[in-house]
Amino acid sequence: MKLEAMAVTLPEVAGHPNRAPFTGVLTVVDEPSTKPPSGARGHRVILTRRAALSALPSLLGMAVDYAPSWDGHDSRRKCGIITHADVEGSRLLVAGYLFAKDFPEVERQVRQGLPGTMGMSWELADAHVEDMRAEIWTLTRATFTGAAILLREKAAYRNTSFELAAARCRSTLTRFAPAECVQAGATGRFRDGARVALPKRPLRKEQTWNHQQAKTWSR
Amino acid sequence: MESPTGENMVALTEGMERMESRFEAAAALFERAATLLEERESSMSGEVRKIVAAVETSREAELQKKLDAAEQQIAELRAQIETQPEMHAKSARKTVPASTAQFLAKQGLSTLESVEAGALDAALNGLSLEQRIAVKAQLLRAGVVS
Numbered sequence A: 001m002k003l004e005a006m007a008v009t010l011p012e013v014a015g016h017p018n019r020a021p022f023t024g025v026l027t028v029v030d031e032p033s034t035k036p037p038s039g040a041r042g043h044r045v046i047l048t049r050r051a052a053l054s055a056l057p058s059l060l061g062m063a064v065d066y067a068p069s070w071d072g073h074d075s076r077r078k079c080g081i082i083t084h085a086d087v088e089g090s091r092l093l094v095a096g097y098l099f100a101k102d103f104p105e106v107e108r109q110v111r112q113g114l115p116g117t118m119g120m121s122w123e124l125a126d127a128h129v130e131d132m133r134a135e136i137w138t139l140t141r142a143t144f145t146g147a148a149i150l151l152r153e154k155a156a157y158r159n160t161s162f163e164l165a166a167a168r169c170r171s172t173l174t175r176f177a178p179a180e181c182v183q184a185g186a187t188g189r190f191r192d193g194a195r196v197a198l199p200k201r202p203l204r205k206e207q208t209w210n211h212q213q214a215k216t217w218s219r
Numbered sequence B: 001m002e003s004p005t006g007e008n009m010v011a012l013t014e015g016m017e018r019m020e021s022r023f024e025a026a027a028a029l030f031e032r033a034a035t036l037l038e039e040r041e042s043s044m045s046g047e048v049r050k051i052v053a054a055v056e057t058s059r060e061a062e063l064q065k066k067l068d069a070a071e072q073q074i075a076e077l078r079a080q081i082e083t084q085p086e087m088h089a090k091s092a093r094k095t096v097p098a099s100t101a102q103f104l105a106k107q108g109l110s111t112l113e114s115v116e117a118g119a120l121d122a123a124l125n126g127l128s129l130e131q132r133i134a135v136k137a138q139l140l141r142a143g144v145v146s
Helices: A051-059 A104-112 A188-197 A203-218 B004-045 B056-082 B085-093 B099-106 B115-123 B131-144
Strands: A003-007 A017-027 A042-045 A062-065 A079-087 A091-097 A118-129 A136-151 A163-165 B045-054
Touching: A003 A051, A017 A118, A051 A079, A051 A118, A051 A136, A079 A136, A104 A163, A136 B045, A188 B115, B099 B131
Parallel strands: A042 A136, A062 A136
Antiparallel strands: A003 A079, A017 A091, A017 A163, A062 A079, A079 A091, A118 A136, A118 A163, A118 B045
16 A cells, blocks of 8 residues: 655644644545536546645645535635645545634534535646546646535545544644544544654643543533 | 850749749648647647536536526627628617607608608707707617717
8 A cells, every 4th residue: 555645734732722633535546536526527537646646735735615505615615724635545635624613513514414424525726637538537737726525425526535533632633543532534544644744742641631521521 | 045054044943933832832731730730739638727526516507507598699699680780770770769750750751761861850840959959869879860
């Protein structure tokens, strides 16, 4: 298995009220989309692995947005930021923070929905199509300009996902590492990648924090 | 009588002219081929300004359909106006108020297809200056007089 990762490290702020870490599968590479994406003139598309890897730097620091109907993008509703991007196998995995305090409706939607309901969608600019006449467009070059959280059925790629880390485990992405803070959706390899990418926190401190949070929530 | 050297010069010049024209034709052919190749290349590969990995919603599709229909209708109407300028003129004449048309008919101007300046002035003779100006303005707006 080949893993290509990239990350921007944000300073850690324990118990940040506005940071809710998330992980997600943004897309799959080298595979045709399940449905034609918007703007592809009815063609399904394949984002090549090479194009995705070249475009990874453009993905970091980009925002995640959402539409109130959860069926598309709304670039004026930026509710989070992408800080990690990995290509693991054929999946392009992302991680970052949701501005949970500013957008409680997003947190609510993700947490209260059935597991696997939410997915992700990328937004590309200046994409280069190898052959415009092909039935399935092959994108050989592109720039990521953002991503959206939406209903998985509304995404052009069916195998996307969006997960928030367990409630109140939101100080850093290293909180993905302990088992109690990990929800389904992020793979072990990806968690390892995220853990390597960010400085480790002392385990004891971590456990104390989790214990305190569990107590708070049990009240 | 020309000297053999002069004949040679003429033949040489003619040959060069022929060659020049052939070169010109070849250059034009190359240019055309290059244009065709460029067109083919652009149709085969291309840049797309924006793609979003979300499926188009039914609302978007519906709006797009409506927009396409409206654009087609506009294009058809434009084409109709361009091909039938008389019809356009006729439809413009319909905007003359009925009272004006009636008044002009009473004065002997039953048809507004071609109104002569003299006849119009004669017809409006009985009206006050303001009324004449008003009628003429209406006819002007309708495109009857210019």
